[in-house]
Every structure is written in structure tokens, then in C-alpha cells.
Amino acid sequence: METPRLRTPSLGRSLLHVPPVCFGAYALGGGYWGPQDEQEGVRALELAIENGMHAIDTAPVYGFGLSERLVGRALKGRRERAVVMTKVGLRWDGSIVPGDPRLAGVKPQLGPDGRKLPVRRDSRPESIRQEVDASLERLGVERIELVQIHARDPHTPLVETLGALLELRRAGKIAEIGVSNFTAAEVAESIRALAPVPLASHQLHYGLLARGAERELLPQALREDVGTLVFGALEQGLLTGKVRAQRSFDEREGRARRPSFQARNRQRVNAVLDEVVAPVARAHSCSIAAVVLAWTAASPGVTSVLAGARSPEQVRENLRASSLALAEDERARIRAAFERLRLLPGPGAGLRTWLRYLLRR
Numbered sequence: 001m002e003t004p005r006l007r008t009p010s011l012g013r014s015l016l017h018v019p020p021v022c023f024g025a026y027a028l029g030g031g032y033w034g035p036q037d038e039q040e041g042v043r044a045l046e047l048a049i050e051n052g053m054h055a056i057d058t059a060p061v062y063g064f065g066l067s068e069r070l071v072g073r074a075l076k077g078r079r080e081r082a083v084v085m086t087k088v089g090l091r092w093d094g095s096i097v098p099g100d101p102r103l104a105g106v107k108p109q110l111g112p113d114g115r116k117l118p119v120r121r122d123s124r125p126e127s128i129r130q131e132v133d134a135s136l137e138r139l140g141v142e143r144i145e146l147v148q149i150h151a152r153d154p155h156t157p158l159v160e161t162l163g164a165l166l167e168l169r170r171a172g173k174i175a176e177i178g179v180s181n182f183t184a185a186e187v188a189e190s191i192r193a194l195a196p197v198p199l200a201s202h203q204l205h206y207g208l209l210a211r212g213a214e215r216e217l218l219p220q221a222l223r224e225d226v227g228t229l230v231f232g233a234l235e236q237g238l239l240t241g242k243v244r245a246q247r248s249f250d251e252r253e254g255r256a257r258r259p260s261f262q263a264r265n266r267q268r269v270n271a272v273l274d275e276v277v278a279p280v281a282r283a284h285s286c287s288i289a290a291v292v293l294a295w296t297a298a299s300p301g302v303t304s305v306l307a308g309a310r311s312p313e314q315v316r317e318n319l320r321a322s323s324l325a326l327a328e329d330e331r332a333r334i335r336a337a338f339e340r341l342r343l344l345p346g347p348g349a350g351l352r353t354w355l356r357y358l359l360r361r
């Protein structure tokens with residue numbers, strides 16, 4: 001495969017450079033995403049690293065260690081080319097004490113072996129140190145390029161967690177520090193606590209179906225020169241145009257219960273993809289997924305988009321997005337079509353969600 005010339009922006013003020021589309025390795029852990037063929041997953045990662053999608057985002061909790069182990073396998077013989085980005089702060093291992101306040105707000109997660117385990121937020125310094133050591137081992141590396149706090153642990157002062165990460169940085173175990181799913185105030189606090197070390201990145205939810213970050217988080221990242229890694233661009237595969245009415249998901253899979261995946265929403269989304277995005281994809285000889293990823297990657301404040309491919313074929317499609325420049329009128333047509341699109345709330349939605357849906361029509 002020919003390596004396209006890629007723009008590799010730096011991640012905020014850090015020394016890391018990442019391509020416009022990075023590999024998101026969550027789905028390789030199976031569980032929520034349904035079973036994953038491990039060999040196929042490793043082949044997908046190898047192809048990505050060798051063709052310029054060399055930055056990989058993973059986390060210990062993805063497949064309860066499996067995603068990191070698969071990344072470690074793909075790094076063999078390619079370590080120097082890859083940027084490894086993992087996380088700390090969500091733990092399924094160790095002893096779980098019922099009633100632990102750190103369990104609050106995190107749903108139990110399905111592991112690759114079909115078992116559901118409780119997950120807790122834990123960003124205490126001793127926990128962070130254990131997690132980074134375990135990640136280094138699973139990944140088979142001596143240093144991790146980026147470690148992100150996966151989600152805020154409200155029971156541990158942020159300054160203590162960041163202090164532990166700074167120590168690990170001084171010890172050479174990690175190169176850069178990032179955060180994920182933070183509020184603007186928490187990002188601001190992190191910037192202050194780390195100075196003069198820069199906050200490399202904020203990982204956040206953003207895409208054509210989730211544009212809320214345009215209000216505060218993306219402008220903040222631009223203003224403060226913090227890199228952003230966004231997830232949700234493909235809406236778990238729905239925005240590839242390949243989740244049609246006939247596709248079924250095992251009822252244990254998370255996507256089986258996702259409101260956007262219910263039949264009427266699939267129909268609405270696919271109608272927009274077919275009418276508005278597919279002609280753009282044809283004009284550029286690429287897939288719908290590539291157009292959607294390119295649209296997201298070029299949005300103001302976005303440094304890079306995380307795309308969760310599970311096969312070499314999906315990597316090939318997603319790679320194309322890194323060298324795809326959409327014209328301003330193409331971007332505007334796609335944006336306007338998704339702004340007109342309304343998705344029905346899920347069956348368990350509360351009154352407020354329904355009111356918001358009805359009033360925005």
C-alpha cells in the first residue's frame with residue numbers, strides 16, 4: 001500500500017505529532033463491541049502503523065487489558081514508528097468493595113470472555129502508579145508517549161493525580177500527559193497544575209451527531225493550545241453507511257441498546273448518508289466513512305479523530321481520510337444535512353429528553 005503524505009499536527013504544545021486520524025483500539029477489546037478476532041485485530045493495527053495511522057489510542061479497561069496486549073503484539077518490530085496513547089483512572093481489577101463511592105456513575109462493563117465486571121473511577125496516586133506499570137508490561141514498552149486521565153475521579157483531588165503523572169514523567173515512564181471527558185473548568189485546572197509542563201491533550205466526544213463541544217471545549221482547546229483527540233465521529237460504525245436495517249447485534253452488545261441504532265434512526269441516518277454524503281464520497285473515490293472522518297478532522301479545534309477499525313479493510317478506508325480535503329461547500333452541505341436530522345430518543349429516555357426532541361423539531 002502506498003503511504004500518502006500526511007499532515008501530522010503536534011498535540012497541543014507537547015512534542016508528540018499525530019496524524020489527522022488515529023487508530024482507536026477500544027473495539028479490539030471485544031465485550032461491548034461483540035467478539036473480536038485477535039489475529040485480524042493485530043493485522044489491522046500493523047497495517048495502520050505501517051501506513052501513517054501510527055498513533056494508537058487504547059486504555060487498560062478496554063477488554064480488561066486485551067486491547068493493550070493486542071497493541072503490544074502489533075508494536076513488535078514497529079515500536080519506533082508508533083505513538084502509544086493509553087489511559088489511567090478506570091479500574092476493574094483489584095478488590096471491589098460494595099458501596100465504594102468510586103463505583104458511582106460507571107456502568108459495569110462486559111469483558112471479552114462475556115463476564116460483566118464493575119468498574120470504578122480511581123485516580124489516587126498509588127493506583128495511577130500501579131496502572132502505568134501494568135500498561136507498560138501489557139504493551140511491552142519502556143515508555144508510553146501519552147497517558148490520559150480517562151474520567152475524573154471526584155474523590156481524589158486533581159492536583160494529586162496530576163502530581164503522580166508528573167513524577168512518572170520525570171521517571172521516564174511516560175512522555176506526555178492528557179485528560180479525557182473533562183469539563184472546561186477541569187481542563188483549566190489541569191493546565192494550571194501541570195505548568196510549565198503542557199497539558200498535551202483533551203480527549204472528548206465530537207462528531208456530526210454530537211457537536212456540543214463546539215460551544216466551549218473546542219474553543220478552549222484552540223485558545224489554550226491543548227490538542228484534542230475526538231471520539232464518536234463514526235457513531236460506533238453507524239456513520240459508515242454500513243449499518244443498514246438488516247444488520248443485527250447480539251443483545252449483549254452495547255450497540256444493540258444504543259438509541260441511535262434503533263430501526264427508525266438507522267433509516268434517518270442512512271437517508272442523509274445516501275443523499276448527501278455518498279455523492280461527496282463518489283466525487284473523491286472514497287468511502288462514506290472517509291468523508292465523515294475527514295469532515296470531523298477538519299473542524300476547528302480538532303487535532304485528530306479516533307477511528308475504531310477492527311479489520312485491515314476498515315483501516316484502509318479510514319486511512320484515506322487523512323489525505324482527504326473536502327471543499328468548503330461540501331463541508332457546509334454535510335453540516336446542514338446533519339443539522340436538519342433529528343434522532344428519536346431511546347426507549348428509556350426521560351421527559352426532558354423527549355421535550356428537547358419535540359421542541360427542536
Ligand SMILES: NC(=O)c1ccc[n+]([C@@H]2O[C@H](COP(=O)([O-])OP(=O)(O)OC[C@H]3O[C@@H](n4cnc5c(N)ncnc54)[C@H](OP(=O)(O)O)[C@@H]3O)[C@@H](O)[C@H]2O)c1
Binds near residue numbers: 057058181306313
Ligand atoms: N475517552 C473515552 O471515554 C472514549 C469513549 C469512546 C471511545 N474512545 C476512543 O475513541 C475510539 C473510537 O471510538 P468511537 O466510540 O468513536 O467508535 P467508532 O470508531 O465510531 O466505532 C468503532 C466501530 O466502527 C466500525 N468501523 C470503523 N471503521 C469502519 C469502516 N471503515 N467501515 C465500517 N465500519 C467501521 C467498527 O464496526 P464493526 O464492529 O461493525 O466492524 C467498529 O467497531 C475508541 O477506540 C477509543 O480509543 C474514548
